[in-house]
Amino acid sequence: MxxxxxxxxxxxxxxxxxxxxxxxxxxxxxxxxxxxxxxxxxxxxxxSIGFNFYLSSLNGKNTTEKLVALTFDDGPDSAGTESILEVLQKHQAPSSFFVIGSQVLKNRALLQKIHEQGHLIGNHTQNHSNLFGTMGVARVQKEIENCNQAIFDAIAKKPRLFRPPFGVTNPNIARAIKNMGMECIGWNVRSLDTVVSLNEKLVKNLMVKVQPGAVVLLHDRLKGNAAVVEALVIELKNKGYRFVRIDEMFDVKAYE
Ligand SMILES: [Zn+2]
Missing domain, CATH: 1.10.287 (Helix Hairpins)
Structure with missing residues (x-):
């Protein structure tokens, strides 16, 4: 709309x-x-990933059922991920984590923990390069493959779901995703938690934006996000929302 x-x-x-x-x-x-x-x-x-200009990504579901998918990008992170996991565990809120391969290499046990606690693991490239949008097809594929390998080495599963850094899309990225048989995942509710630190006002703004079928973009690498994520989870629960992973939301396979 x-x-x-x-x-x-x-x-x-x-x-x-x-x-x-x-x-x-x-x-x-x-x-x-x-x-x-x-x-x-x-x-x-x-x-604008929601624009679906170069490739069609799954950004939100058209439904009246009160489903919401929380997604956390850029981890696993030694400063932020653990406390987010505690909140999600406490409130039984299965979520999706789009992880960076180089972070996985540094925090392998943490990735295993995310997986063991029932959350989905998705691919967010090996290096989260600022130049990702300028790379050719082969380099884009390498970025995705290396990240998938790092994840596979830790949890013995290869993700099928991919979220491009910064939500950037172009014909090369579209081609690489197609070649690899991956699925592109966007969002339709942006928390802006990287721009302003999460606070009560932000939770209020988020609550206004969340509709049934929403995919919310958050980051687990930010220290101090957990308290606000908890406030958000409680608010959503009170409104009758059920937390689902991306694969359940869109009925797609999470791993190869
Ligand atoms: Zn990112």
């Missing part, structure tokens, strides 16, 4: 802009404007 409003808004503003510039500019200026708009659309497609 939110996407539709954004899309229609962009279309209206874009059309007005084009008509305006057509009226006021020389043909060359006009061409430049069109090119600029085109580049902007492509860039927006790369950075």
């Amino acid at each position: 939110k996407f539709k409003v954004t899309a229609i808004g962009t279309l209206v503003v874009g059309t007005v802009f084009i008509l305006w510039s057509w009226y006021h500019s020389t043909p060359w200026e006009w061409l430049l404007v069109i090119l600029l708009l085109f580049v902007l659309i492509l860039a927006y497609g790369s950075f």
